[in-house]
Amino acid sequence: MMKLTVLGRWGAYPAPGEATSGYLLETDRHKVLVDCGSGVLANLFKLIRQEELDALFLSHYHYDHSADLGCLQYAMKIAMGFKRRSQPLPIYGNNRSSRYSELSYREYTVGKEIHPDTIVDLSGLKVTFYQTVHEEYNLAMRFEYEGKVLVYTGDLGPATQIAEFCKGADLLICETSLFEHEEGLFPGHMTTKQAGELAEKAGVKELLLTHFPHIGEIQKMPSEAAKYFQGQVWPAEINKSYGL
Numbered sequence: 117m118m119k120l121t122v123l124g125r126w127g128a129y130p131a132p133g134e135a136t137s138g139y140l141l142e143t144d145r146h147k148v149l150v151d152c153g154s155g156v157l158a159n160l161f162k163l164i165r166q167e168e169l170d171a172l173f174l175s176h177y178h179y180d181h182s183a184d185l186g187c188l189q190y191a192m193k194i195a196m197g198f199k200r201r202s203q204p205l206p207i208y209g210n211n212r213s214s215r216y217s218e219l220s221y222r223e224y225t226v227g228k229e230i231h232p233d234t235i236v237d238l239s240g241l242k243v244t245f246y247q248t249v250h251e252e253y254n255l256a257m258r259f260e261y262e263g264k265v266l267v268y269t270g271d272l273g274p275a276t277q278i279a280e281f282c283k284g285a286d287l288l289i290c291e292t293s294l295f296e297h298e299e300g301l302f303p304g305h306m307t308t309k310q311a312g313e314l315a316e317k318a319g320v321k322e323l324l325l326t327h328f329p330h331i332g333e334i335q336k337m338p339s340e341a342a343k344y345f346q347g348q349v350w351p352a353e354i355n356k357s358y359g360l
């Protein structure tokens with residue numbers, strides 16, 4: 117089984133006491149961080165120790181997905197310096213940005229390139245990637261383990277082809293930066309309606325909305341998405357876990 121815990125759920129910048137994009141994906145054999153936004157580490161280290169983390173996957177380099185990267189590298193340095201950790205942390209990211217070079221930090225972290233045709237196999241956890249429509253090069257990720265499937269979009273605008281990549285997922289984590297009536301306000305981001313339509317078209321079981329906007333009543337977002345999707349819709353909540 118896989119378990120997904122929300123560590124951060126805001127777009128752009130964190131709400132007071134909270135964090136931007138970050139998720140802990142666990143199996144019986146893995147602890148993987150997915151995106152590393154502002155404030156994410158403070159929530160991550162409530163749940164695991166520095167030496168337990170197996171890998172970080174970055175969807176893209178916008179700061180709301182990567183701001184805590186430098187401090188994560190210091191955490192690895194300290195864990196290795198005190199001999200609590202023996203291996204560098206692999207950090208998977210695309211090389212379309214000059215910031216790819218920041219992923220490797222001395223002997224503590226090592227950058228690993230990912231592309232739409234990359235297949236990562238972390239001892240049974242298979243990860244594949246898909247380039248979305250966004251203002252920066254962003255890779256959505258599909259995690260498969262023991263027959264279960266989780267897809268995380270990172271940031272994206274509406275595009276029909278991505279439904280194929282999300283097909284049959286047990287859980288789709290989709291950004292919703294916009295309410296239904298705000299379509300087109302920020303290109304390269306999704307409305308609640310578009311997230312619901314994507315989930316429906318892809319035939320996923322459950323939809324987790326995240327990457328929330330700071331303007332508007334976000335508690336209304338799940339019901340907006342649910343008008344277009346027959347499965348279960350969840351709003352991302354800090355430290356809440358979703359099993360699949």
Ligand SMILES: [Zn+2]
Nearest residue numbers: 127128180271
């Ligand atoms: Zn973002």
Ligand SMILES: [Zn+2]
Nearest residue numbers: 176178252271
């Ligand atoms: Zn972005």
